[in-house]
Amino acid sequence: MPFAAITYDIKPGYEKELTEIFGNFRRVPSSRVEDASGGQAGTIVATAVFLRDDTLVRVIEYTGDLEAVARHMAAQPGVQEVERKLKPYLTRPRETDTVEGFVATFRRSLLTTVAQISARDVPASA
Structure with a gap:
């Protein structure tokens, strides 16, 4: 299953606040x-969020079409709430108030995949 990672440019020194924002994330039922x-x-199989200094990274494990995943995320109330709460901590504004803005920001924030390796990809007999 592929992974995608998106970055957020944030103000350093707000680890506690950012941890709280993501810690209170409202997960969708499906x-x-x-x-x-x-x-x-x-x-969307799984997500994880990582933080160091002025960079926050959200990693998404998914199946299917990444564009559809981004559009799906844009419509989720929990994602919209996180994006709204992050605004005061961003050094570079993100236009995520609309689906189109979210998807465009998602594309711009997407890290290039260099390698993806999973034990799930190794045949059982190996």
């Missing part, structure tokens, strides 16, 4: 990601 017609376009 991992299903739908396309515009309501068909399944993928799933």
Whole structure:
């Protein structure tokens, strides 16, 4: 399963506040990601958030279409709440108030995948 990582440029020194914002995240009841017609376009398997100094990184493990995953995330109340609460801590504003703005920001913030290795990808007999 692929991973995606997006970055946030933040003000250093707010680790406690940022940890609290993500610690209170309201997870959606289903991992299903739908396309515009309501068909399944993928799933969000897991997420993790990492912080050091002035960089925060959200890692997303997913299946399916990454564009659909970004659109799905943009519509989630918990994601919208996190994006709103992060605004005072950002050094570079993020236009995430609309689905289109969120998806464009997601694309700009996306790190290039250099390598992805998982024990799940190794045949059982190896």
